[in-house]
Amino acid sequence: MTRTIAVCLTALSMFAAAPVVQAQTIYPLTRAEILAGSKFDFKVEFPASPPEADVTVTINGQPPGAVLGGQSRYSANEDGMDHGALWIKGAIIPTPGVYTVQATAAGKTAEVRWEVFGTPARRAKNVILFIGDGMSVAHRTAARIMSKGIVEGRYGGELAIDDMPHMALVSTSGTDSVVTDSANAMTAYTTGHKSCVNALGVYCARNKASLDHPKVETIAELVKRKNGMAVGVVTNTEIEDATPAGMVAHTRRRADFNDIVKMFLDAAPEVMMGGGSPNFLPKSTNGSKRTDGEDYIAKFTAAGYRFVSTATDMKSAAAEPGAAKLLGLFNTENIDGALDRLVLKKGSVGRFPDQPELADQVRVAIELLTKSPNGFVLMVESGRIDKYTHTMDPERAIFDTIMLDEAVKVAKAFAEKANDTLVIVVPDHAHSVAIIGTQDDDLPGQTPREKLGIYEKSAFPRYPRAEGSAYPSSVDVPRRIAFAFGSYPDHCENGKPYLDDPNVPAVAGEAKGTFIANEKYCDRPGAVRITGNLPASAPQAVHAADDVVLTAMGPGAELFRGRIDNTRVFRVMATALGLAPP
Amino acid sequence: MTGVLTRRLLLALPLLPGAARAGDAAGITFDGLYESFGVTGLVFAARLKALAGSPVAITGFLAPPLKAESRFFVLTREPLAICPFCQSDADWPLDIVVVTLRRAASMPPAGARLMVTGRLGLGGWTDPETGFVSQIRITDAQLARA
Numbered sequence: 001m002t003r004t005i006a007v008c009l010t011a012l013s014m015f016a017a018a019p020v021v022q023a024q025t026i027y028p029l030t031r032a033e034i035l036a037g038s039k040f041d042f043k044v045e046f047p048a049s050p051p052e053a054d055v056t057v058t059i060n061g062q063p064p065g066a067v068l069g070g071q072s073r074y075s076a077n078e079d080g081m082d083h084g085a086l087w088i089k090g091a092i093i094p095t096p097g098v099y100t101v102q103a104t105a106a107g108k109t110a111e112v113r114w115e116v117f118g119t120p121a122r123r124a125k126n127v128i129l130f131i132g133d134g135m136s137v138a139h140r141t142a143a144r145i146m147s148k149g150i151v152e153g154r155y156g157g158e159l160a161i162d163d164m165p166h167m168a169l170v171s172t173s174g175t176d177s178v179v180t181d182s183a184n185a186m187t188a189y190t191t192g193h194k195s196c197v198n199a200l201g202v203y204c205a206r207n208k209a210s211l212d213h214p215k216v217e218t219i220a221e222l223v224k225r226k227n228g229m230a231v232g233v234v235t236n237t238e239i240e241d242a243t244p245a246g247m248v249a250h251t252r253r254r255a256d257f258n259d260i261v262k263m264f265l266d267a268a269p270e271v272m273m274g275g276g277s278p279n280f281l282p283k284s285t286n287g288s289k290r291t292d293g294e295d296y297i298a299k300f301t302a303a304g305y306r307f308v309s310t311a312t313d314m315k316s317a318a319a320e321p322g323a324a325k326l327l328g329l330f331n332t333e334n335i336d337g338a339l340d341r342l343v344l345k346k347g348s349v350g351r352f353p354d355q356p357e358l359a360d361q362v363r364v365a366i367e368l369l370t371k372s373p374n375g376f377v378l379m380v381e382s383g384r385i386d387k388y389t390h391t392m393d394p395e396r397a398i399f400d401t402i403m404l405d406e407a408v409k410v411a412k413a414f415a416e417k418a419n420d421t422l423v424i425v426v427p428d429h430a431h432s433v434a435i436i437g438t439q440d441d442d443l444p445g446q447t448p449r450e451k452l453g454i455y456e457k458s459a460f461p462r463y464p465r466a467e468g469s470a471y472p473s474s475v476d477v478p479r480r481i482a483f484a485f486g487s488y489p490d491h492c493e494n495g496k497p498y499l500d501d502p503n504v505p506a507v508a509g510e511a512k513g514t515f516i517a518n519e520k521y522c523d524r525p526g527a528v529r530i531t532g533n534l535p536a537s538a539p540q541a542v543h544a545a546d547d548v549v550l551t552a553m554g555p556g557a558e559l560f561r562g563r564i565d566n567t568r569v570f571r572v573m574a575t576a577l578g579l580a581p582p
Numbered sequence: 583m584t585g586v587l588t589r590r591l592l593l594a595l596p597l598l599p600g601a602a603r604a605g606d607a608a609g610i611t612f613d614g615l616y617e618s619f620g621v622t623g624l625v626f627a628a629r630l631k632a633l634a635g636s637p638v639a640i641t642g643f644l645a646p647p648l649k650a651e652s653r654f655f656v657l658t659r660e661p662l663a664i665c666p667f668c669q670s671d672a673d674w675p676l677d678i679v680v681v682t683l684r685r686a687a688s689m690p691p692a693g694a695r696l697m698v699t700g701r702l703g704l705g706g707w708t709d710p711e712t713g714f715v716s717q718i719r720i721t722d723a724q725l726a727r728a
Contacts, residue, residue: 255673277621278676284706286717287624287676291708297622309621329621332676351619391663507661508646510691518661539663 023047023110024103027203027214029175030112033192033567034093035119036580038222040193041214042068042091044103044110045206046084049076056104057086064088067099079208089215096580117571122227122578123555125375125420127219128366128411129189129573131243132161132404133182134386135427137549138434142394142481143401145435146463147470160408161425164551168560170569171547172429176204178545182386183254185428185566186246190379191216192570200242200260201250210253219573220247220267223377226579230372231269232365236335236358236400237383238276239264243428247379257289261296265303270324270372271365272305273314273356275331287332300327311356318364324371326364330355337384337502339399342471346501358382358407366414375420377573380407389431390540392491393503394483395475402470415554422556422576426569427548431541432486439495441478446526448495452482475499487542489515489532492522506532506539515539607639607699612659615677615718624676624717626704638720639699640679641728646692653683654712657720661693680709680716681723690725697728 027043028034042064044057052074059067068091078085084105093099096118103110132139140161149156174184176196187195187202193216196204202213223229235244240257248267249260257279264272278289280296290296297307305327308314314328331348335355340347342357349355362380369376382404388396408425415421437458443451453459461479463472475497482495491505509516514536521527534542550569552560556576560568574580610630618625642657657679664673681698690696700723708715 257673281623283708283715285623286626286706287619287622288706288715289673289676291713291715332619332621352621504660504663507663508692510693512646512692515663516693518663 023108024105025205026101026103026110026112027205028112028114028193028216029203030114032112032114033571034114034116035192035222035571035574036096036116037092037094037226038192038579039090039092039215039217041203041216042072042088043203043205043214044086045078046086046103046105047082048106049082049084050105051076052084054105055084055086057102059099059101064101068093078206079212081206081208083206087214118580118582119575119578121581122576124422124576125418126369127377127422127424127573127577128415129377129379129569130161130404130408130411130423130425131186131189131379131381131383132385132401132425132427133237133243133381133383134389134429134431134543135382135401135404135548136389136430136433136544136546138483139385139389139397139401140549141435142398142483143405145461145481146398146472146475147402147405149463149465150460159405160412161405161551164423164425164553164557166552166557166560168550168552168568169547169563170426170550170566171563172566173545179543180429180545181242181254181543182428183242183246186243187216188566189426189428189569190218190220190246192567192574194565194567198254199252200246200254201248202252204252207252210251210256211259213250213252215250218247218249218267219377219570220269222574222579223577224267227577228374229577230271230369230374230376231267232271232369232376232378233264233269233273234271234358234361234365234378235274235381235383236337236361236403237274237381237387238279238334239272239274239329240276240279241274241334241383243381243383244272244274244379258291265296265299268303270376271326271368271378273326273328273330273361273365275329275334277309277329277332280329297327297329310354311360312354314356314364315360318367324368326368328356328361334384334387337388337396337400338403338471339396339475340502342399343474344499346499358403359410362407362410366410375577377577380411382407386431388502389433389485390542391503392485392488392493392505392541393498394481395497396502398481398483399471399475406470412553420555422552422554422573424550424552424557424560424569424573426550428566430544430546430548432544432546434484434486435481436484437482439480439482447528448493448526449528451495451526453479458482485541486544487534487538488530489534489536489538489540490517490530491532492517492519492524492527492529494521494524494526494528496524496526505541508539509536511536513537607637608633610638610640610702612640612642612677612679619676630702630718631704633702634704636702637699638702639697640720641695641697642679644690644692644694644696645678647689651686652689653686654709654714655681655689657681657696657698678716678718680714680719682709682719682721683724684722690727695728697726698723699726700724
């Protein structure tokens, strides 16, 4: 199914909302931290389309080409619009330092300042970056309660994600808004540049086409180009979704899924695993979401990838002698969450009974990537922590937090062998969630508020342990974590877990672009109707601007401390890998 | 409000010669569209293939339409919790049915449960007006509230 219509509408609304540009805009924006030797597109936009002769741009007093390499190119009416644009694509600044850029036209001068940073010599052979998408402190605490148990205020064990020597608070806001999304947030981690909502690996300029915005190089591209390293991208979401796409993509629109599949092929990560197969299938294939006849499974196979679609095949492919490159697509959409796969057998588990556990994906990825003599960068995402939190489905979100922890265990066991691997666990943004007590079936009444135990009545929840498993064997217990959402659409709830299919709190309403409570849940015993606190246009709970908690171990991890901007995660990885050595 | 819209819609859609009549139509369901649903593609159910070109009737939910006056809309198994026409990262489910009315009409409100009767079309097809690619279509369709 094509997304052409969505593309047109989004493009229109994007430009309708664009602010009137009063002064020149210089990309990268001011206070950018740029890795010495990394590639980026330099662009200056001039309002009112001055002729080239009236435009002056300098970097530390020199012509831009002398500093960035290459020749600048000017267009007085870019994309037929009323602004001029000066570009140097694929610019590189090899020498660290402070760079001041001035752009003058019609008597007005705009100025930005960049910090170009170098790195010491390489200390880490490998980097494993875990993203808990939307993972907030409440997810972490709830996962610890559910997985380890809590008695008299003491936990029955530590989560692997907690038991790390270094920690920092990470701020996630982008260049355009205090609350960000996964595309923009991932761009900060993979490029060191902050961008705007929906953007991957680009600054958000005034260009009409989503693929024309000023690009910045990603960690995957950098480590291949500079160090000849291998790259892995492992997720349980669709592989073209924002977080995995952030490793390779350059687009103003995260929904350019078909373009993103091509960007994956061009960037050629040695290991790619996730869901989202329809964007790999030619449109002639029933079930395709492409708008062209390209068969990307065939293209990846021709490029030397082994293609697998089940967990069983994934494991056996890794064991094959000579196996090096793997494309694993395990669902047409997202891989089902751990609660559906392991306990409830709901969601799409009936259609896709042999989907992998994230820890097994990581085990296979490491097995393949360690064949690279030059080390590797592996990104691993537990992506449905976010998606299930959007849909207000606490038990599924908490199970997928435990799933992340299980995957981190595998990486830690690998990293501890040689102590040459930097392991980072970080959310990309927060949700407004909190544990406010326990939902207790033994309390009198019917409705969730009557059955909510607060303060001294929030007796410790009990989830049955499954022998040899980090997951409880059931979430349908009489005393449960009361997981509250700070943002919500109109919806009905009864304080019980969603034991059938995943929760869908709101559905499209009669008024265009509005969402109303999904009546399916309004008749459940004890259900109450809640009026949303979000704009009626929001169908789900939304992200929050709260800082998120990063933990890390291995060479370079000591650089994480205090509060940092999300761009610092890139800088620490680049530093540990020595991507701009003296 | 809803009733008025529905009546307007049905008034705008007189039964045309050649259009499928509900009485002649074979009932199909979203659960019965595919016999296999896998990573490398979907396979239509044998019964669906046998009905290609024939009048069929199916019940589903109206996805938020692209515009108020249209002859083209998407029918889904469940009420849509997302709006692929409104949100940049929202995506259509795979098992949708694209419905084309004989001529443009006022659409019922999004989320309405509808019975759609019309001629079944199968296989990849790109709508020349919108560029929308579909695999299962019902053309010359008429609607009723389900």
